Amino acid sequence: MKMNGARIMLECLKKEGVDTVFGYPGGTVINLYDELFSFKDIHHILPRHEQAGTHAADGYARATGRVGVAIATSGPGATNTVTGIATAYMDSIPMVIITGQVPTALIGNDAFQEVDIIGITRPCTKHSFLIRDVKDIALTMKKAFYIARSGRPGPVLVDFPKDVQMAQGEFHYPETVDIRGYKPNLSGHPRQVEKAVAMILSSQRPVMYVGGGAVLGDAAEPLTLLARKLSLPVTTTLMGLGSFPESDELSLGMLGMHGAYCANMAMTNSDLIIAVGARFDDRVTGKLSTFAPHAKIIHIDVDPTSIKKNVRVDLPIVGDVKDVLTKMIMQADKSTENLTEFTAALAPWHSDIAGWKEKHPLGYKQSSTVIKPQFVIQKLRELSDDDAIISTDVGQHQMWTAQFFKFNKPRTLLTSGGLGTMGYGLPAAMGAQAAFPNRQVITICGDGGVQMNIQEMATLVQNKLPVKIVILNNNFLGMVRQWQELFFDKRYSSTCMELPIDYIKLADAYGAKGFLATKPGDVESVITQGFKEKGPVIMEFKIAREEKVLPMVPAGASLNEMVLNA
Amino acid sequence: MQHTISVIVENDFGVLSRVATLFSGRGFNIESLSVAPTNEEGLSRMTIVTRGDAQILEQINKQLNKLIDVLKVLDFSDGSGIERELALIKVSAEDDARAEILRVVDIFRAKIIDVTPKSYTIEATGNPLKIDAILELLRPLGLKEVVRTGSVAIGRGAKGWNG
Numbered sequence A: 001m002k003m004n005g006a007r008i009m010l011e012c013l014k015k016e017g018v019d020t021v022f023g024y025p026g027g028t029v030i031n032l033y034d035e036l037f038s039f040k041d042i043h044h045i046l047p048r049h050e051q052a053g054t055h056a057a058d059g060y061a062r063a064t065g066r067v068g069v070a071i072a073t074s075g076p077g078a079t080n081t082v083t084g085i086a087t088a089y090m091d092s093i094p095m096v097i098i099t100g101q102v103p104t105a106l107i108g109n110d111a112f113q114e115v116d117i118i119g120i121t122r123p124c125t126k127h128s129f130l131i132r133d134v135k136d137i138a139l140t141m142k143k144a145f146y147i148a149r150s151g152r153p154g155p156v157l158v159d160f161p162k163d164v165q166m167a168q169g170e171f172h173y174p175e176t177v178d179i180r181g182y183k184p185n186l187s188g189h190p191r192q193v194e195k196a197v198a199m200i201l202s203s204q205r206p207v208m209y210v211g212g213g214a215v216l217g218d219a220a221e222p223l224t225l226l227a228r229k230l231s232l233p234v235t236t237t238l239m240g241l242g243s244f245p246e247s248d249e250l251s252l253g254m255l256g257m258h259g260a261y262c263a264n265m266a267m268t269n270s271d272l273i274i275a276v277g278a279r280f281d282d283r284v285t286g287k288l289s290t291f292a293p294h295a296k297i298i299h300i301d302v303d304p305t306s307i308k309k310n311v312r313v314d315l316p317i318v319g320d321v322k323d324v325l326t327k328m329i330m331q332a333d334k335s336t337e338n339l340t341e342f343t344a345a346l347a348p349w350h351s352d353i354a355g356w357k358e359k360h361p362l363g364y365k366q367s368s369t370v371i372k373p374q375f376v377i378q379k380l381r382e383l384s385d386d387d388a389i390i391s392t393d394v395g396q397h398q399m400w401t402a403q404f405f406k407f408n409k410p411r412t413l414l415t416s417g418g419l420g421t422m423g424y425g426l427p428a429a430m431g432a433q434a435a436f437p438n439r440q441v442i443t444i445c446g447d448g449g450v451q452m453n454i455q456e457m458a459t460l461v462q463n464k465l466p467v468k469i470v471i472l473n474n475n476f477l478g479m480v481r482q483w484q485e486l487f488f489d490k491r492y493s494s495t496c497m498e499l500p501i502d503y504i505k506l507a508d509a510y511g512a513k514g515f516l517a518t519k520p521g522d523v524e525s526v527i528t529q530g531f532k533e534k535g536p537v538i539m540e541f542k543i544a545r546e547e548k549v550l551p552m553v554p555a556g557a558s559l560n561e562m563v564l565n566a
Numbered sequence B: 001m002q003h004t005i006s007v008i009v010e011n012d013f014g015v016l017s018r019v020a021t022l023f024s025g026r027g028f029n030i031e032s033l034s035v036a037p038t039n040e041e042g043l044s045r046m047t048i049v050t051r052g053d054a055q056i057l058e059q060i061n062k063q064l065n066k067l068i069d070v071l072k073v074l075d076f077s078d079g080s081g082i083e084r085e086l087a088l089i090k091v092s093a094e095d096d097a098r099a100e101i102l103r104v105v106d107i108f109r110a111k112i113i114d115v116t117p118k119s120y121t122i123e124a125t126g127n128p129l130k131i132d133a134i135l136e137l138l139r140p141l142g143l144k145e146v147v148r149t150g151s152v153a154i155g156r157g158a159k160g161w162n163g
């Protein structure tokens, strides 16, 4: 049966199991939208800005583990997606972005709404395609989805010219795909696995350092099993939160710039670091020359380029983290008698760690007059569902969430770690809520970032997506203010928001509900009331304005040189 | 240290800019670059001469391999390859210099491919050090224009790159 290219594209999405797309129409995708109009198998959500649509697709992908799909028109529509694409790229999120393009005959002529979006996004996509012929659509989409989700996942952009959407062709979706230049190595080498387990069993102060790869690779289960079997303390990065339950005794919480004292001390004093799907980012290692000076390093990652990029590695294992960890468990099971001996010998190490935990636990000074942000986060944990999905924006509130929420399940924290994109939280929550209409989805935002995509309130209300928006309002660009306080003599250059916003009225204007808490006594009731609402809600908390995120490793300092109270 | 690597790529739309973006985006440098189709349908071969220590070279190799359009990266840094470059050289050639230039051309087994009363245009091939050397000798005689292709390289021995 012949159909036009636009219809073929939708059939491809259906074949890939796509049920929801986030997109915005325009001249070069009008044909695609015309087909969507009568295409029943795909639910289309219209965000109010293409950046938000892309973040929503990203949030959908992070929450589900499936490929998120966003659509935008050529030119300004396409350029509006760039921040969303870069955000996904930095955190290795599987996405396919379909952009309209001017007709092939006009490409390169500076036609109306023409931009070289493939060129613009080349450094922040895993790969990209320009479809030049209607007969190439199916194979291209098969490849695009395969590349986006396999190996180290990432965003793939497909540029789809208008004339190709209009051309007639046959639809045959390929069953399999073979890309000769792309064969991700998923299976961990058995010899390396054997060596890894031997290295662990001969260590005295081991620590597992777990990144976003463990979440993306769905490795929470084998990770937890292995850690418990070998009694290995586990610290995670911001992106790794949720891969190992923070309620577990072996959990050290998050490490790095705003990590827990015990986590950073454990890394610094460790004799063996087992890095799992993490990339030794500068926010995690602090000063490289003094990072983990006594430790050997085992590095497990699906992406060989992550290994030995920033630090020396004693034992690299390239492979899917789930596969490698599962093999490590099997290997450990072969030496049961050694195991008991090994775990018993870890007692002094565990007692060192317990000492650090006790000496400087994560904490804050409670107040009876002003709301402490950390208190709000703790209350949110207490009053929210076990499987609630939390997204954050970027800033102090993001770090407080990471420190105090206590994540126990993978894919329950959606946050922009690599790019640190303000404006991410609200639309990402929207995407997650679209995927899970019946789960509680909460976004925790600052008063700065929430305004960067506040227009999505309309999308939430229109689509009955009951996202609970928490605003920790310090009336400051708090994270930058904190740096100015500590390193620039309190010269608060352009970080005070000055104009107060009435978020209750704002919620009202969009047809949502708003609640305000101004004193500690309000916190619980505002959260309870907010959670009770069936629709989207803003809960605003006026928090201690100059509260700092602590502890803090100043940029360029060593991990053990943490500022604990300043 | 200088390294010569060959990269077998799909000759798809945009592959050259992907490689170029990778080098510029990560601060790797390119001393020379040549690209042309191979004997195998749909494949091109790039030869890149770059500079950096062993760790940078390892990253370059891995990052290139990560590109979807890259099938294979061959590293000839260990001397396992033969390298050649072609140069077209225009020199002013008047009076006594004409004979001297011809002597140099002869020694380097180069060729004169264009002649005017005032100039010679020379074609020289060889490994890049040989090209450097002929240019050094011609320089005092009046170089007017030099075009170099950049290195191309191939592995020694009976085997092709894919066996």
Ligand SMILES: Cc1ncc(C[n+]2csc(CCOP(=O)(O)OP(=O)(O)O)c2C)c(N)n1
Binding pocket: A393, A394, A395, A396, A397, A398, A420, A421, A422, A423, A445, A446, A447, A448, A449, A450, A472, A474, A476, A477, A478, A479, A480
């Ligand atoms: C798009 C973007 N612009 C600027 C920044 C730099 N930045 C990082 S945190 C921050 C302050 C955020 O303020 P707010 O949203 O109020 O959160 P708070 O830190 O106060 O909790 C800024 C400006 C950024 N991360 N992203």
Ligand SMILES: [Mg+2]
Binding pocket: A446, A447, A448, A472, A473, A474, A475, A476, A477, A478
């Ligand atoms: Mg703020």
